[in-house]
Amino acid sequence: MSTIQILGTGSALPEQIRTNGDIEKLVDTSDAWIQERTGIKDRRIADGAAGESVASLAAKAAARALENAGKHPEEVDLILVATCSPEYLLPCCACQVQAEIGAKKAVAFDLNAACSGFLFGLQTAYCYLQSGIYKNALIIGSEVLSKLVDWEDRGTCILFGDGAGAVYVETVEENGRVWSMVQGSNGAKGMILSCKERDLTTPTPDLFIRMNGQEVYKFATRQVPLCIEEALQQANLTVENIDLFLLHQANVRILESIAHRLKVSMEKIPKNLETRGNMSSAAIPVLLDECNRAGKLHRGDTIVLSGFGAGLTYGACIMTW
Numbered sequence: 186m187s188t189i190q191i192l193g194t195g196s197a198l199p200e201q202i203r204t205n206g207d208i209e210k211l212v213d214t215s216d217a218w219i220q221e222r223t224g225i226k227d228r229r230i231a232d233g234a235a236g237e238s239v240a241s242l243a244a245k246a247a248a249r250a251l252e253n254a255g256k257h258p259e260e261v262d263l264i265l266v267a268t269c270s271p272e273y274l275l276p277c278c279a280c281q282v283q284a285e286i287g288a289k290k291a292v293a294f295d296l297n298a299a300c301s302g303f304l305f306g307l308q309t310a311y312c313y314l315q316s317g318i319y320k321n322a323l324i325i326g327s328e329v330l331s332k333l334v335d336w337e338d339r340g341t342c343i344l345f346g347d348g349a350g351a352v353y354v355e356t357v358e359e360n361g362r363v364w365s366m367v368q369g370s371n372g373a374k375g376m377i378l379s380c381k382e383r384d385l386t387t388p389t390p391d392l393f394i395r396m397n398g399q400e401v402y403k404f405a406t407r408q409v410p411l412c413i414e415e416a417l418q419q420a421n422l423t424v425e426n427i428d429l430f431l432l433h434q435a436n437v438r439i440l441e442s443i444a445h446r447l448k449v450s451m452e453k454i455p456k457n458l459e460t461r462g463n464m465s466s467a468a469i470p471v472l473l474d475e476c477n478r479a480g481k482l483h484r485g486d487t488i489v490l491s492g493f494g495a496g497l498t499y500g501a502c503i504m505t506w
C-alpha cells in the first residue's frame with residue numbers, strides 16, 4: 186500500500202539575533218530568569234526593511250526543501266503554509282510562495298492551527314496524498330511572531346522567535362510508513378493564548394499575543410504525553426521503538442516534563458529553542474531540517490512529531506523517516 190515519506194527538508198531564518206541581554210533593555214527581566222524558566226538564550230527577529238517576511242522566509246525554506254529532495258518547483262502538486270502571522274489575509278501566503286518559487290501547477294492554501302499548524306498541515310497533506318488526489322506536497326511552517334509580540338510584556342516577549350521550515354513529501358510504495366496520527370482541539374480553552382485580528386471598529390484594539398503562561402504550561406505538559414501515548418497505542422509501538430521525538434519547541438521545562446512523563450531520555454528529544462525561541466508553526470520543520478542536515482536522522486528511523494498550541498490544538502504523528 187502506498188504511503189507518504191518526507192524526502193526533503195529546508196529552513197530559513199532571519200539574520201538578526203535578539204539575545205536575552207537585548208530584552209533586558211526592554212522589560213524588567215534577566216538573562217538568568219529567562220534561561221532558567223524557558224531554556225531560551227536568543228532568537229531570530231525578522232527585519233521587514235531587509236525583505237524578511239513570512240512569505241519570503243517560507244519561499245526560501247520551500248526552495249531548500251525541494252533542493253534537498255532533488256525536485257523541481259514545477260513538479261509540486263500541493264503547497265500548504267501553516268502560519269498565524271501572515272503579511273496578507275489575501276492573497277494567502279501559500280499562493281505567494283507558489284509565485285515566488287515558480288510552482289506553477291501547485292494548488293496552494295494556508296491553514297492556521299498556531300503551534301500545531303505544521304503538524305496539521307502534514308496530516309492534511311497525508312489525506313490528499315493517501316486518497317490519490319495529489320502525488321506530492323510542500324508543507325511549510327512560517328512565522329514572524331515578533332510583530333505580534335508586545336515588547337512591553339515580559340510574560341510573552343521573552344518566548345518567541347521568527348523563522349520558517351519546510352518539508353517535501355511524496356507518495357511512495359515502499360520504505361515510508363505513517364504509523365499513526367492523532368489530532369485534537371479544545372476551543373473552550375482558546376482564550377488562554379490569543380491574538381486579536383485588527384478590528385477597526387474598536388477604538389483601541391489589542392493586537393498583541395496574550396497568554397496565561399501557567400495554563401498553557403499545564404495544558405502542554407498534560408496533553409502532549411497523552412496524545413503521544415495514544416499515537417503509540419494506535420501504532421502498536423512503545424517509546425522504546427522510537428528513535429527521535431521531534432516536539433514543538435516552546436519551553437525546555439515543557440520538554441523535560443514530557444520526557445519524564447513518557448520515561449524517555451532527553452537525548453531522544455532534540456531541541457533548538459536555546460537559539461531559536463518558540464517559532465510556533467515553524468518550530469517542528471526547522472528542527473527537522475536541522476536534525477536532517479546534522480545527520481541525526483537515518484532512513485528507517487521511527488520518529489514522533491508532536492505539536493501543541495493556541496486554539497487550543499495538539500497532535501502527534503508517528504512515521505518512518
Ligand code: ACO
Binds near residue numbers: 223343
Ligand atoms: N522576567 C522576570 N520575571 C518574570 C518574567 C520575566 N520575563 N515573566 C514573569 N515573571 C515573574 C512574574 O511576574 C511572577 O512574579 P511574582 O511571583 O512576583 O508574581 C514570577 O516571575 C513567576 O511568574 P510565573 O508566570 O509563575 O512564571 P512561570 O514559571 O510560570 O514562567 C512562563 C512563565 C515561562 C511563561 C511559563 O509559564 C511557561 O513557559 N508557560 C508555557 C507557555 C509557553 O511556552 N507558551 C509559548 C506559546 S504557546 C505554545 O507554543 C504552545
